Amino acid sequence: MKKAAELLKEYGSRAQIAAGGTDLYPRMKYGLLRPEVVISLKGLPVKSPTTGGEGELHLDAFMTLADLVRSPVALERAPLLAEAALNVASNQIRHMATLGGNLCLETRCTYYNQSHTYQFVEPCFKRNGDRCYLIPKGKKCQAVFMADTVPALICLDAKLEIQSDTDSRQLAVADFYTGDPLSPIALSEGELVSKVIIPRSAPIQGSGFAKFSLRGGMEFGALTVAVILDGKEGGRACGKARIAVGSVSAKPVRAVKAEMALKGEKPSDKLLREVAKKIASEVRPVMHHGYSVPFLRACLEVLAYRTLAKAAGGIGKD
Amino acid sequence: MGRRSLKRLIELFVNDETHEVAVEPQTTLLEALRDHLGLTGTKEACGTGECGSCTVLVEGKPILSCLALAVDYENQHILTIEGLSEGEELTPVQQAFVEHGAIQCGFCTPGMVLSTTALLSENPSPTQEEIRKALEGHLCRCTGYNKILDAVNMAAKKRIGMLE
Numbered sequence: 001m002k003k004a005a006e007l008l009k010e011y012g013s014r015a016q017i018a019a020g021g022t023d024l025y026p027r028m029k030y031g032l033l034r035p036e037v038v039i040s041l042k043g044l045p046v047k048s049p050t051t052g053g054e055g056e057l058h059l060d061a062f063m064t065l066a067d068l069v070r071s072p073v074a075l076e077r078a079p080l081l082a083e084a085a086l087n088v089a090s091n092q093i094r095h096m097a098t099l100g101g102n103l104c105l106e107t108r109c110t111y112y113n114q115s116h117t118y119q120f121v122e123p124c125f126k127r128n129g130d131r132c133y134l135i136p137k138g139k140k141c142q143a144v145f146m147a148d149t150v151p152a153l154i155c156l157d158a159k160l161e162i163q164s165d166t167d168s169r170q171l172a173v174a175d176f177y178t179g180d181p182l183s184p185i186a187l188s189e190g191e192l193v194s195k196v197i198i199p200r201s202a203p204i205q206g207s208g209f210a211k212f213s214l215r216g217g218m219e220f221g222a223l224t225v226a227v228i229l230d231g232k233e234g235g236r237a238c239g240k241a242r243i244a245v246g247s248v249s250a251k252p253v254r255a256v257k258a259e260m261a262l263k264g265e266k267p268s269d270k271l272l273r274e275v276a277k278k279i280a281s282e283v284r285p286v287m288h289h290g291y292s293v294p295f296l297r298a299c300l301e302v303l304a305y306r307t308l309a310k311a312a313g314g315i316g317k318d
Numbered sequence: 319m320g321r322r323s324l325k326r327l328i329e330l331f332v333n334d335e336t337h338e339v340a341v342e343p344q345t346t347l348l349e350a351l352r353d354h355l356g357l358t359g360t361k362e363a364c365g366t367g368e369c370g371s372c373t374v375l376v377e378g379k380p381i382l383s384c385l386a387l388a389v390d391y392e393n394q395h396i397l398t399i400e401g402l403s404e405g406e407e408l409t410p411v412q413q414a415f416v417e418h419g420a421i422q423c424g425f426c427t428p429g430m431v432l433s434t435t436a437l438l439s440e441n442p443s444p445t446q447e448e449i450r451k452a453l454e455g456h457l458c459r460c461t462g463y464n465k466i467l468d469a470v471n472m473a474a475k476k477r478i479g480m481l482e
Contacts, residue, residue, distance in 0.1 A: 018387075021385055021386070021387070022367055022382070022385050025366075025367075025385045025387075026366040026367055026385065029365060029366055030366070038343070038344075040387065040389075040390055042387075042390040043390070066379070086451075089367075089455065090370065090454050090455020090456075091380060091433065091451065091452050091453075091454065091455050092367075092370060092373055092380045092381050092382045092433070092455045093367060093382065093385075093455060095376075095379045095380060095381050096381050096382065096385065096386065216454065217450075217451065217454030217455065218368065218454050218455050218457075
C-alpha cells in the first residue's frame with residue numbers, strides 16, 4: 001500500500017490507480033483518459049473485515065463488492081451497506097470492483113462517458129472544454145455522481161482512512177465529496193483510500209435502501225435512497241434519522257429537513273408519506289439518464305416512502 | 319510520442335494448462351485468451367463491461383476479461399468455455415442449455431454457461447431471484463432469456479440429482 005502511495009507520488013497526475021479497474025478501463029477505452037502509468041493494486045493482500053475496540057467495523061477499501069456482500073460480519077453489522085453493494089452493476093463487476101473504487105467513482109453524464117460519438121466533437125466542460133451537450137446553453141458541467149454504496153455509507157456515519165506515502169488521515173464519507181462534477185472527490189495528489197470505518201450502530205435501528213434504474217441490474221442508478229432510523233422508547237418513536245440520496249448531483253446529499261421532521265416522532269404511515277414528500281422537494285436532482293427533473297422528483301418520492309417504510313418496520317413500527 | 323514496447327513474458331494458467339504468453343501491460347485478459355492462445359470461445363462484444371460476453375471464471379468466480387489486464391491474472395486458475403466439458407462429455411449446465419434451446423446466435427452463451435456454472439457450484443438450489451441476479455450482467459440480444467432461465471433451473475435440478 002505504501003509502495004503504491006510512493007509510486008502515485010512519483011508519477012503524480014501522469015498516473016492512475018486501478019483497483020478493480022471497472023471504472024477506469026472503460027474510460028481509457030473511450031479515450032477519455034490516457035495515463036502514462038497505471039498503478040494496479042490487484043496484487044495487494046486484502047484484509048478481512050474486523051471490529052475495533054469501540055465496536056466499529058473496519059473494511060479494507062480493496063475488498064471486492066462481492067466479498068463485501070458475502071461477509072457475515074458486514075451483513076450483520078452493516079446490512080444497509082451490503083444491500084447497497086449488491087445493487088452495484090453486475091455479478092461479474094462485483095467480483096472485480098472494490099469498495100474503495102466505488103467511493104472514488106468518476107461522475108457521469110449521457111455524453112461524457114456513455115457515448116463514443118461525443119469523443120469526436122468539441123470537448124465539453126468535463127473534458128476541459130467550454131460547453132455542455134446535456135444542457136446546450138449550460139454554463140457548467142452537470143455530471144452526476146452515481147455510486148450506490150455512498151448514500152448507505154453516509155447514513156452509517158462512515159469515515160475513510162486516506163493514505164499517502166508519508167502518513168494517513170481520516171475523513172467522514174460525507175466530506176469526501178466536493179460537489180464539483182469536474183473533480184468530485186477530495187483526494188489530494190498522491191493519496192488513496194485505504195479503509196472504511198463504520199461506527200457501532202444504535203441498539204434499535206431500521207434501515208432501507210432503494211435504487212431506481214431502467215433495467216434493474218447492470219446499470220448506474222438514476223436515483224438511490226438510503227435511510228437509517230434509530231429507535232427510541234423501545235422502538236415506538238424515531239431517534240436520530242439519516243436520509244441520503246444519490247445520483248442526483250455531483251455529490252450524494254442528505255435530506256436534513258426531512259430528517260428533522262422524523263426526530264422524536266412516532267413513524268406513522270401518514271408521517272412517512274409527508275416526509276417522503278419533503279425529501280422530494282428538498283433534494284434537487286439534476287436532469288440525467290434521459291429523465292426530466294419532474295420525473296426524477298416524482299420517482300424520488302415513491303422510493304423515499306418505500307425506504308422509510310422499510311426502515312420504520314425495522315424499528316418496530318406498529 | 320511513440321509507444322515503447324514493454325512486452326513481458328507471463329504465465330497464464332488456463333483450463334488446467336500453463337501457457338507462456340508475451341503481453342504488453344495494456345493487453346487485456348480477453349486479448350491474451352483470444353489472440354495469443356486462440357481460445358475464441360470467450361467473446362468480445364461491448365468491450366466496456368456492459369454485456370457479459372467475455373465472462374471467464376477466475377478461481378471459480380465470474381469476471382469480465384475485457385476489463386482485466388492479463389498481467390494481473392498470472393498464476394490464477396482461469397476457466398474458459400473450452401475447458402468446461404471433459405472431452406465430448408457436456409456438463410449438466412451445457413446439456414441443459416442444449417436441451418432447452420437456450421441458444422440462438424450463441425454469442426452470449428459461453429458467458430451465460432460459465433456464470434451459471436459458478437452460481438450452481440456456490441449455490442446448488444438457487445431461487446429464481448438468485449438466478450436472475452447472477453445472470454443480470456449478461457445481455458442476450460436475441461432476447462431468449464426465458465429459455466436460458468429454464469435451462470438454469472433444469473441444470474440445477476440435474477446437478478442435485480432431482481432429474482435424470
